[in-house]
Amino acid sequence: MYKYDDYDRRIVRERVAQFRDQTRRYLAGELKDEEFRPLRLQNGLYIQRHAPMFRIAVPYGLLSSAQLRQLALVARKYDRGYGHFSTRTNLQLNWPELKNVPDMLELLADVEMHAIQTSGNCIRNTTTDPLAGVAAGEVADPRPWAEILRQWSTFHPEFAWLPRKYKVAFTATEADAANVRIHDMAFSLRRDADGNLGFRVWAGGGLGRTPILAQVVREFLPWQHLLSYSEAILRTYNRYGRRDNPFKARIKILVKALGVEEFSRQVEAEWAHLKDGPSTLTEAEVNRISAHFTAPNYEILPAKDVQFEIHKRDDANFAKWLEHNVHAHKVPGYAAVTLSLKPHDRAPGDITSKQMEFVADLAERFGFGEVRVTQQQNLLLPDVRLNDLYLLWSEAGGQSLTTPTVGLITDITCCPGGDFCDLANARSIPIASGIQAKFSDLALAEEVGELKLNISGCMNACGHHHVGHIGVLGVDKNDQEFYQLTLGGAWGIEAALGKVIGPSFAAADVPGAVERMVAHYLAIRQPGERFIDTYRRVGMEGFKARAYEGVNTVASKEAANG
């Protein structure tokens, strides 16, 4: 993974000093609330329901074991000994004190981490495929490009005060596990007819109140121009994006208003001035960055491991875990392992300091000291020998990290919701646990098969509910929590936005409604169909009828009010 040099270290240290001084001036009354607010947001600090919420950047989801240990220490020393991994692969702490944040940043800087631009109207943490570098069928490793963009976007002077937040992703596989189309700007690695590396460039995606999928701005951009083209897109957005209404300020609204053809034309016209300028990437720089992401020293192993096969045959629980939580690796004899953060008695994505330290140890014993954070709020060990899987599984089970449900309905993606977040309209964690309880029998969850269920506590859509096969959105009506259900959302290559099925449900009715919709799927599915396939074949009506069966909600009232 990328290692800081003196320049990177200096920039991050100077940021800590800058924020320490800003915090001091705020606490001394020299900076007003509204002046300090965007400054603290650009250091990941929200003022929340209980305390500030502090969001630490995990660039493109990559962590070293040393970094994970430091996160454990920071969470223990300055918080309550746990954290929450978000869908942007960042770590959120819910109980820090403002006056301690500069010291927390100092500890993070010790391990080349920070909270730069994890919130605010600026370029946010860049994300990519959690299997980057180990997935078969990659066009090229996306991580060097994500790192190049991370550096370029860090304190970009022209784009620190955008109309609204700006999220960037890279993907390098056809399946698109980075889910590029929900991003403000994204790059799919590809090659042209002559084999030259470049990107398909996307812009204008985003969830929130008006969910829109990104569109193609340029079919092929040679790699040299990554930064100058980004500059052209961002300048167009910075100048012409709406600033009169925060709900209409994302780039998606601009792209939609202009139409993607006109937007692209404007970007290209801007780029004509920037192309081949000093920001043009050099082979030397790409090589310098790429050298940090070379393959580790894999052993030459047989593709099949006898001991492993025996365990798999003899231990059904191990076999279940393999089936759901272990992923193919491009190197023979290795696998990638998801460590699930979805045990049914904890909020999705939550992890204790003790678990973080445990995972850090695992990463060193069963890998090359590297951990990935996934958009689905799990952790992933990228390089585990098949021969080690049984031992790893046995030990990780003791830390509740082997819930064998990755990709199933109980692998719920969920924001912190109204229990923690000040923006939330409703709680999301109790809904998640209510649904998990309905499907706690693994055999049932397996029978249902692949089903993405996403929960957001408000329109900001941190739980990505629009792209869940089933989405749940918390809404507030007269200070009471209600929930809208959506169907038909999807990720990656099959990206689609879910549609609201009808009037909202009371919290207590949500798990039952989900259960009945899933029962409907099981009753009518054709062989080989996933939930989303059946939905696409038959449409919403049957699911909707089942969802509202016996539910006495505000439905009738709402329907009457339109």
Added chain:
Amino acid sequence: MAKIIKNQAVVNDDWSLLQLAEGEDAQHVAIPVGKLLVPLAVWKARHDELLQRKHHGDDLGVWLAPEDDPAAIAGDLAHFAVIGVMFPVFRDGRGYSTAMLLRSRYGYRGELRAIGDVLRDQLFYMQRVGFDAFAIRADRSAEDALAGLSDFSEVYQASWNQPQPLFRRRAA
């Protein structure tokens, strides 16, 4: 006399800023004597009069609002001793692009002054996109704000005050 930051020092400033009040229009607004920054609309409407005035020794400047396109004055730059870029609120980032365009695309080399809600914690970025003068908001001290120019000693991107990105300098 007001104080501003100019070329990294606090100096006295004798420019005044003409703003159109409610109900005033560019055609008829009274133009005071002395060094004056006029809104784009006044420059467009009173071009000849302003040049005449300049000819008689009153230095001329223009200021751009966030929505003003700097291309509108691209051919006029030689007339201005100062160009102001207005930040009605510090969170409005359009002025940064305006500055970059004036410097890098249209070749403006004179004083480029940030005006309006100009505060210490934005100065580092402002100087990077080409501002060399900062009219700090009246209720804040320009002396205090000066420190904001040196928050960082190194930067990643190419910009106006550092046209070579770090990766080209790193390689050297």
